[in-house]
Amino acid sequence: MNAKPEPLLPPLDVERIRADFPLLARKVHDKPLIYFDNANTGQKPRSVIEAVDRHYREHNANVARAVHLLGEEATAAYEGARDAIARFIHAPSRDEVILTSGTTQSINLVAYSYALPRLKAGDAILTTVMEHHANIVPWQLVAERTGATVKAAPIDANGELIVERFVEMLTPEVKLACVTHVSNVLGTVNPIREIARECRKRGIPLLVDGSQAAPHRPIDVQALGCDFYAITGHKMLAPTGTGALWAKREHLMAMPPFFGGGEMIREVRFEGTVFADPPHRFEAGTPNIAGFAGVAAAIEYLEGIGFDRLKAYEQDLLAYATAALENLPGIRIFGRAKEKEPVISFLLEGAHANDMATLLDLQGVAVRSGHHCAHPLMHFFGVPATLRASLAFYNTKAEVDGFVDAIGRVRKLLM
Template identity: 50%
Template sequence: MEGADSLSLNTSRTLSDWLALRQQFPILSREVKGKPLVYFDNAATSQKPQVVIDALSHYYSYYNANIHRGIHTLAEEATMAYEATRDAVRDFVGAAEREEIIFTRGTTEAINLVAYTWGRKHISEGDEILISGMEHHSNIVPWQILCAEKGALLKVVPVEDDGSLSMSAFHELLSERTKLVSIVQVSNALGTVNPVKEIIDAAHRAGAKVLVDGAQSAVHLDIDVQDMDCDFFAFSGHKVYGPTGVGALYGKRELLESMPVFQGGGEMIKEVSFEGTTYADLPYKYEAGTPNIADTIALKAALDFISGIGKAQIRAHEDELLAYATAELKAIPGLKIIGEAAQKVSLVSFVVEGIHPQDIGVLLDNMGIAVRTGHHCTQPLMKRFGIPGTVRASFALYNEKTEIDVLIAALHKTIKMLT
């Protein structure tokens, strides 16, 4: 097998550079069940570099305070750090204005925010919402709830055998009745990269708005919401080497200003009386109550960490890992990769004939290898492929080819044990 010293072939960074980056993630030095940890569950959540951990600790150790409403020093320092993250997110996704960035708990809450505000205002009986057959449950269920409430129709663009989206079917399903297209940019179960710019252009010509689920794409792809021209874009901090419980929704200013409020309470108001309430300007109109201050502050450290390396270099490294893993997995008898679209990120899902994915996952864990098994919150997609679930190995900037070698050897051993 090819060795880890080839990692620098497609990047300007040397092997020692990548190893140094890896050493910035403390958890990767631990053992699991007596074996060195091999972490291939990055599509579920990425590990955190020391700078992110330090940012969390520093906030709680030195300037823990509530934000926006205090005039004392700690409150002012916390507010400045919190709002600096909004600027970092604006730059990270290419938004025009910081007011277009709404902090949420993650992608799921961001999608629900749009469904409960824009959706309730603009979706009526007989209208149609268009999603794809590869959506995460968080981009299915909110629209089902909305359609049931409004008498609207949810339509689904089918997935081809190779895991790509049927663009011919998309164009056929798109009509003047389509009011919203909500589409994942990168499939969390297949790794497929969807042609969102083509989708957005077509949807806009039909008069529809577009929400892009960027939970998986934000860490791998360059995101420019202005060039993309999406109406909404959502992503989660914990998948971009940041903390859990924080994410962001981008929305075009004119849309956000026209939408009703999401939650009521402190911070999202200008004035409150028993006779009525006036609401705050963007972005605070959608940020009721005390937010997740510490994790939001630490999110900036994660985005700065990615920017400091460069997504182009990270993508080249991850693409090489994906190509290597794909070739090695295909050589295993009885193993079938689910999702082989031409455009993919560093994620590979597979099944092994006659073996349940969970059994493989348990035995791999006994060897110190963390993969994800199951339906990956994409039950309709698993049904489309006629399987209960897959084994999913997903790669990040800190992974190495030698770890893939460990996975391949472990799979050979596992399959032998289970057959």
């Protein structure tokens, strides 16, 4: 009996979606804005903006510190965001989700609370050449304090991790492996399940930087098989200063607090302090409550679209933009991975990336220029900087056409 064909997904109504994002209607230098800097930070839908505004207008109070109604409402919003994130990443338990200011804080939490107490001279941390500085510098800092070293697995000319070399480098002295899920410069998608499987065989915990993955693809930390997974809210439509760390409970229970202060304790005496259980053990002080109300709204928005539809649209847009850039003379594209998210890093022959970005801005086009917090990757490609056009589901082919036309006009000015 023939299997029924998969039902066709309804296409995205991109114009309706764009109407949800107020900033996309803005003009820049009297030109319609073309916002292609989504890997840096995503734009916010009205529902997220309203959730933050509603919190301050109707519910503003601190969490877990009052029995009055406003305090209960603020706590419900904050803890509701934890529930939403746990669902979003398929965490086994909400108590394994630590709310942080973003991936940088999440990685530093693992560096100082998990790695630092365990590392000693002769140990190593393994990462890759394509990492963001946030997945390099914290490991260097704790390595300097312990006598450990940081090793980096190589990539190939297409910008893909050489998985065989990574596995070969998982030697007995490696006590932690740290890999980005999606490169912020190249869009390369790393094979996390395969990497996690090889790490588990050797008893090496794996941390995954999911900042660039969460806006574009469904995340299932259980299926991935990693030990730690970090996300950033502002790249996935949520407010800045929000994010999360997921970690296996066995690790969290063995980790001492990184920050100390209020609300992360059971009892404080001068003779000693008894700390709260995870996750609150790692959430000292007053958090970004309104921001996390926005996180819950952002997740609801993304789930309402559906990642299958979102991904299909973005991949089509990526292919269209890549082909359009390739048709321009003098363009060099960095990163040709077989699987990648909608990020294109490139240079125009004879033009500096920062000059190009400045002139494109005058045309209303917002792209990123520079080293993208990825100096080792720039060194690998032998360039000081690139331009980066990073796309999202609210961008359009008409914007790609406008972007390419703007490059043509800028090219005439520079050549």
